[in-house]
Structures are given as C-alpha cells and as structure tokens.
Amino acid sequence: MIHSLKVTKVLHPVELTYDGEGLRIEGDFNAHKKVKTRHACGCFPLPPGPQGPDPTLLPIDNTHLLQVFYNGKTHMIQIHAIIPQHFDDPQSPVDLYKFMYTVERGQEQACLDFCTTVMDGAYKGLVMKKRLKVLINPFGGQSKAKEIFDTQVRPIFEAAKCSMDVQYTEYQGHAMDIAKQVDLQAYDAMVTVSGDGVIHEVINGLLSRPDAHQAIRQLLLGVIPGGTGNALSISMLGERRGFDPIYAAVQVIKGRPLALDICSVAYDDHRYYSFLSQNYGITSYADLGTEHLRWMGDGRTVLGLLKEIMSGTTYGMETAVDIAMTSKETIQRHYDTAHDSATWVEMSENDDAMTIPALTDPVPEEWTKIDDNVSFFLASKTPYLARGMLSHPCALPNDGLLDLLLVRGTHGFLKQLAVFDKVEKGAHLDSKIVSSWV
C-alpha cells in the first residue's frame, strides 16, 4: 500500500510517498545539500547547484531512514537519512541528510500517522532510539577515535535520536572494568570507538561478571573502527566499509544482531576469551615486533610479516587438535551452504559451550598431534586478519568451529612470501605448503 503526504518547502509543493520499502521525495528543489555539521540541515531555498547529485531521485530505502518525525513547534516534518554518494555502487560511501518540510494546518494528524507508518517500516524488528554506552579509546590506532566519533559518528546517532552515555578509556584495562560493572538494564548496546583491543576487554569484562551469560547475550556490541587493524569491523562489513565510521554507525542503528562464537583460552592460571584469532609463530611475532609502529596504521602488519619471513625463523610447538574437516572442498561446501542459506542465527538459549579436556588430561585418541617446528599456526573465528589479508576465507561466525592455517617448517623466503602474496584474495589456501583445517 502506498502512503502519501503533501507538504511544502518555501511555498513549493513537495510530495512524500512511502511504499513499505522506501520513502520517495518529489519536488524538493535543493535536496542535494547534505549535512556538513551536526546542526546544519538542507532547507535553505537555494537553486540546485553543482554540489552533488539529487538524493531524492531514488526512494530512500528502509535501511537508510534514521528518523521521520513531526515537530509540533515548527509545524514541520523532519526526515533524517543517509544517502549513498553513488547510487549505482553498492559499496558507495554514504552522507547524512536532513530534510524539513512544512505541514499545512489541519494536516498534523495525517502527518503523525505518516511518520508512524514510515518509522514502523524503517525499524521493523529493530529497537528505535537505542540507548548507547559509548567507549572511546583516545589512543587507539592513530589516536583519531575521538575525532572520528565527534565528526562522523555522533551526528548519525543524534539523527537517529539515540541516547548516548560517552566515556573515554583512561588506562589499559579500563574498558574491562567498565564492562564488569555496566548496568545491563540501562543500555541496549555498548559501542566501542577503538580497535580490537578494547573490544577484547569489553568481552572479557562481560564474561567475568557473575551474570556473564546474561550480560554477553543482553548487551549488544557495536563496533566503530578507531584502531589500527579493525579486524572485527572488516570481517563484518568488508574491507572498505569496515574502515568507514559512518557506515559502521548506521550498522549500530539498523544492523541486525549477529551471534559470534567466543573461544576460551587458558594460559598459566588465567582464562581469557578470544573472539578473533589465536596466533603462534611468525604472524604473532610480526604483530608483537611492530607494537612501536602503530603510527603506521595497518601497514605495520605487512612490514612485520616481511621482517619475520626474511628471518626464516621457525617456532617449536606441541599441539593436539580435534579436526572436524580436512578437505578443502568440504570446508568450502560447509561455508557455501551456510552463506547461501543466510539465516540469522539467534543466540541459543543452550549455554553448553563445547568443552575440551583439561591440559592435564590425556589427549583423546582421535585427535591429531603436531609436534614440530612451524612457521605459523593461525586459528581464527573471523575471515580477515587485517585489511588485505583474507586469511580464513571460509570462517563462519557461529558454527562452533575454528578455522586453522598451518605451515610446518620453513620453505625459504620466496615460497613463504608467495603465500602472503596470495592471502589478499584468500588464494593462499591452494599453496602446497599450507594446511587448512576446520
């Protein structure tokens, strides 16, 4: 069913129509003006100029509509939306727009009904006006998280009328302390503007609470890229959009929750919870060895790897792994089936995590033992290790399995370099020196 509303913009008639999928604006003569600052809006009566395309040429679809409401004081309907810069590019960057139109006297109730219809469609199955606890690490990545939040993310959250409780992390481990004590009833989501380190702290903080199971299920986690690698963000949104704070902010408002398996890692007498990768060998030393180069951004990963490969170092390890799939074809099929069915896995009510024997228990007979010198052993829940490194292309977020890459021994600089050369598109799995298991 089509719903329509006739409004005006400086006496010019404008028609709004909503068909359940998107909102179309017809007759706005300067709709191309996008929001540049948090208080601006595109409502000045200027003729269309060369500033940009007219965003109203196509309907604004439900996912891009942030707020549609009637302001009784100004007698105006306001539409807050994000609009792609290039309509024909599904990966296009998006901009924030605010449209305002005058509602004629006597049309107030029709306008209120129209707003309710559009908002119901735009937020079907989602929480409107989310209450957000925002954690910003001012020193994450290239120390731009605060600026990213103030200039790109805050305007989107405000446009969607989310409430924000913003806190800056003040020391290492602060995010964990905050997550340990956060009031679960007070917020719909906890949003990190940081890298993966702060997300790790939040997850570990939530899981160390007496009400850990409830906390990790109830408090959704929103991720705004503000770190160096932002591996979780690019694994969820792709390499380009995973570094786009505006797109990530829209996901916090309009995305659907995705369940992610958490791995338990026991080390000495402490238990950690890991959500990305577990690393041993050159990939971990490449990371540790470039800690002081964080100013380089994610380029430091490549530099660290080159240094490690050139050194030709191998690392002794004794491991036992319970392998579910060894054949590359089976692993690919497992991924394709999950990807094609694309059903959203609701978080299971069943809390039984998969358990493995304690380190002191005997290793089960059917497990595979690795007692060798390796170049690297890299298990992951997420497909991307970093931008340009699709290390585990078949990793799935909630299949209860870890994807593993293993290179035994060392194979010379050129052969190992060839593996890393192919990792950008995930083609390294075809290399003879790489074992990939699930």
Ligand SMILES: Nc1ncnc2c1ncn2[C@@H]1O[C@H](COP(=O)(O)OP(=O)(O)OP(=O)(O)O)[C@@H](O)[C@H]1O
């Ligand atoms: N105020 C602070 N002073 C010093 N360290 C901090 C502060 N706030 C947070 N940290 C620490 O900074 C570390 C790195 O943070 P973060 O994850 O945001 O960035 P990153 O490591 O550059 O990103 P990525 O993991 O994507 O490479 C975290 O382990 C966190 O404990």
